[in-house]
Amino acid sequence: MTRPLRILVAEGGTPALRERHAAVSGQTPSAFYADVLTRLARDLGASLLTDICYPADAGAALPAGEDLAGYDGVAITGSGLNLWKAEPESLAQVAFARAVFDAGVPFFGSCWGLQVAAAAAGGEVKRNPQGREVGVARSIRLTEAGRASGLHAGRLEAFDAPAIHSDEVAVLPEGATVTATNELCAVQAAEIRHGNGVFWGVQFHPEYTFTELGGILSRITPIMVEEGFFRSPEEAGLYVSDLVALDADPARKDVAWRLGIAPSVTDPRIRRTELINWLSAQVLPTASARGRA
Structure with missing residues (x-):
């Protein structure tokens, strides 16, 4: 019997x-993220066990008796912290990301997760001089590298996605490749090769439902x-109510039109393309190669 995948x-x-x-x-963001990954893995025909660390x-520390090499993948959630403040809570996460790179475990991050991984590999995160990108990030475009990357397999060349951030990766680390960009944020997605590991990450939030986004707003x-x-x-309040209504019924054409949200964003499977691709192209093959799947 195939054993469950293990994601931290x-x-x-x-x-x-x-x-x-x-x-x-x-x-919490981590509990929500773990639930989303579990459902996506099930759709791919795999069972998933998740642990959460802080x-x-x-x-x-990691769960008792565990080490990073024992996981088939590690994912980092979003956060309300700012790396440019260099607070101990932020720097501890940068150190954690370096350890994940060293362990060579498939690595993914949304928003804050991308920023932390970039900083761990030697990049720099700053406040975005253009201000906050919030609600839905518009006209995200795949770069030439992005069109060839498994991270975005199945994506249109231009797409929208749920987002909320005021910071950006301002200086790319060595070994980073930008795979998506838009007018408000130059690094909307990237692959980072550092140490023993490969990180796939996005500045937007493929994991979000509209209800989750509405709660934050x-x-x-x-x-x-x-x-x-x-x-x-x-x-x-009216905007948030529309988001919740669209989550309850993605076929609400009136609400989608009012908010300017494309069908590809209302479809949860398309919205979560990068997470699905990470599980199918990074986590599952790595687990199989290690004799764990």
Whole structure:
């Protein structure tokens, strides 16, 4: 009998950040991410066991008796932290990412995860001078390398995706290849080869549902109003309500039109293309080669 795949999900947030997130969304980012990966693996015909670790926490360690080499893949979630602040909680995650590279385990990250992996490989993350990209990242374009990369297999050459970030990878590390870009953020996706490992990551959030995205926007509504994305909290509330309605019924053409969201974004399988590709092209073959699948 084929054994289950084992994935380690690294929580990007501090205890305070993940508790704040769970209070609105009902789950921590890492628990949500683990659930998504489990469902996607099942769709690929594989069973999956997930562990969660908290590299931002003081004294946090891997589950008892485990080491990184024992996993078939490691994924890092998003976070409300900023690497350019060089806080201990951020630097601890950079050290964790270096350890993942050293272990040679298939490695993936969304948003913060991409930034952490880039910093671990010698790159630099800064505040995006163009400001926050939030809601849906528009007109993401595959680069020439991206069109040939398994990371984006099945993607249109230009696409939209859920996103929320104010920072960007400003200096690429050696061994990094940009695979997708857009007008607001030069590094929307990248492959990073460093040490013994290969990282695939995206600045957007393929894992998100619209309800998850709406919960985050509800939490940061005052910031969104202050930055001019909405004129009032009431206007923000209407936008979030539309997101939730579209999640409940992706066929709501009226809502999709009102929000300017393409069918490829409302389709959860297309939206999660990069995660599916990582599981099928990186995790499963590596596990098989190691005699673990």
